[in-house]
Each structure stands twice: as structure tokens, then as C-alpha cells.
Amino acid sequence: MSERCSWPLLREGKPVGRVWSFRDVTKREQTQLELVRLERLRALGELSAGISHNLNNILMGILGPTQILEEAIEDEGMLRHLDIVSRASRRARDLVQRLHLYVRGLKDEAVTPVDVNPIVEEALLTTRPRWRDEPEARGEASRVVKRLSTVPAVAATVGGLHDAIVNLILNAADAMPLAGTLTICSDEIDGGRLTSEDTGVGMNPETASRVFEPFFTTKKDVGSGLGLSTVYGTITGFGSRVHADSEEGKGTTFTIWMPGTRAPVKRAERTDDRLETRGGRVLVVDDDQDVRASLLSLLRDGHEVDTASDGVSALTALREYRYDALMIDLGLPGNPGDAIVGEFKVLDPTVATILITAWNLQEEDERLRLFDFHLSKPFFDLDKVYNTVARAVDLTESRRQ
DSSP: OEEEEOSOEEETTEEEEOOEEEEOOHHHHHHHHHHHHHHHHHHHHHHHHHHHHHHHHHHHHHHHHHHHHHHHOOOHHHHHHHHHHHHHHHHHHHHHHHHHHHHHOSTTOOOEEEOHHHHHHHHHHHHHIIIIIHHHHTTOOOEEEEEEOOOOOEEEOHHHHHHHHHHHHHHHHHHOTTOOEEEEEEEOTTSEEEEEEEOSOOOOHHHHHTTTSTTOOSSTTSOOSOHHHHHHHHHHHTTOEEEEEEETTTEEEEEEEEOBOOSOOOOOOOOOSOOOOOOOEEEEEOSOHHHHHHHHHHHTTTSEEEEESSHHHHHHHHHHSOOSEEEEESSOSSSOHHHHHHHHHHHOTTSEEEEEESSOOOTTOGGGGGSSEEEESSOSOHHHHHHHHHHHHHHHHHHHO
């Protein structure tokens, strides 16, 4: 609340009063706080992009040799150790992607048929430090009970539904400061139904009626009051419904109803076998020595492989040899990969190009159209890498006929 007052009012030269005015500035202060939050989020987005790029390159240096060793070693004890390294690398990669997805925002993500239960599992993994690790560090024990039944595909976005569930889990963790039990259920009622029930402090009817309002929060000096309003906006944006039931001192239950869809869920493509290839000469252009070494180890059984650490040395090699495929990193020192690919095409317009990058590029990114193929680092499917190179070699051969 801000206040102002006038100069003293005079009557016959004597003060008789003042005029006071008051203005409620709560919404203005909330808006200013939100602007600060958004600016911090923007800065975090820029920071996370660089971090994810560097970490993906590091993971490439770990995972590539690990997968090659898994193919070459038969000792079961050693394979178990390699499997631990491989799974840890995958979890690290997934964590980087979730961070990047969160700070990038989800407005451009298309609504598609999605499976609910895997998203619940992923959200629980994402939030485990809050609902398990933090209470354990205080000597307390929170518990999560999962009762996930078969649910039909629902129309949503993977990222949006994931973040909505994450916000519900974090809200439950905040509501149980002395630990408690969070029960998450999914079933087929009314299409697909998802419930999140905690044994926290609960809410009185007045608070429960405002729980989805933007900026409304009962947590003093903690949070922005936007978590549950974001849940409401995201879920209703899918054409679904969300409702809160709460009793003070007993806990809160959030229920999401999502209409089912008959459209099939799009599955990630998985390559089971390596394509036969005539073999060719491949140039790998990447400034990371570990990436170059990993690709050299993978491809040299079927191809003749040369490597270059920057665009200048790559151009020198291209002038000396005729290549059947070029694998080009986007983040090269000096000129980036999308800038030098045009120079490569001038020297040899027939050679097929493969963009390899640790940056998280969106499908509509114009740079993708400059290349014939695209692979994201780190590589978790070596057969896909091998087959992409095989297709590139075949494409080059067809262009030269």
C-alpha cells in the first residue's frame, strides 16, 4: 500500500486537515517480481544452453568408448560395470535435456498422443531430490506410492504434462515439511485420470478456491505463486480438466482428467541392425578430440576415416581427397559448421553432409536444412550413427552417377 498526503489545508490561516490518498500496489509489485523472475529465467536459459553443449560433448567421450567396449567384450562381470557407466551417462544426458527444455519454454511444442505413465515416472525422477533426498538429509523419511494402471493415450505435450506433474509433486513436497506420503495414481476413468494425493498440511476452503490463481501463494518468501496456475493453464490448454480437493490438517488431492485419443503414440525410432555398406572415405570435423576418437573407432571397421579439428584443416583435406561423407560439428572454432558447409559444397557439390551437434536444435531450425542428415550428441544408438553414415555414402554415390 502506498500513500500520499496534501499540504495542510488552512482555514483563516490555521491548519484544519490534510487530504490523504491510498493506492494498492500489490499487483504492481507482483508484476515487478515476475519480470525479475523472467529475466533470471532468460539468463538461466542462455547459461543452460552452453552447459548442455559442453556436457553433451563430455558425455560423448564417455559413452562412445563404453558402447564400443560393450560390443567387443564378452566378460559378464566387465559388461555389468560398463552397463553402469552407460546408464549413468544416459541419466546425465536426460537431466541436461530436462533442464534445457524447462528454461526454453514449451509454447512451440505440438500437442500429440502421449503415454501418461512414463511421464509420471520421469517426473518422479526429476523431483527425487526434493521429495526423497532433502527429507533424508534432515533425518526424516518421505514416501511416494505409485499406483499406475493402464491408461489410453491422451492429447497433450510431453514437456507440458511433465512440467505440470513436476509442479504438483513439488507442491506436495512443500506441503509436507515434516515428511509424509505422496500417492500418485493413474486409471482409465473418463479417458485418462491422474491423481496426486499428499498427507500435508492441507488448505481451508477459501485457500483451496484460490489455489490456481496467478501469484496466489501461502508460502511466505518462497515461490512465485505461479506453479499451480501454470498447471491449470497447461492442463486446460490441452482441453483437459484439473481440480483440487483439500482438508486442513489432512492433505490435498489434485485430479487431472484427460480425454483419451485413438491416434497412436509416436514411438522413437530404433535401429536394430546395421545396414550393409560398400564403405567409403569419411571426414569427421569436430573440435573435441574425444568425439573424433569415438567416431574413428566406430567407423573405421567399414570406412576409411580422416579427422579434422576445424574448418581450415577440413578444407585442406577436402582439396586433397574425394570424400564420400562429411560429418561436421556445428560449434567449430572460427566459422561454425553451418557457415563452412557452403564452402565444402563448392569444392564438392555431390558429397553428402551430416550435422553432428551437442546443441539442442529445434526441428524448424534453418541450419538443419543445410545438411543432408542430422545426429545429436551424445550418440546413444551406435547402429543409428553407423547407418546414417552408410546412407550418406549411398547418397553421394547416387549423386555421382
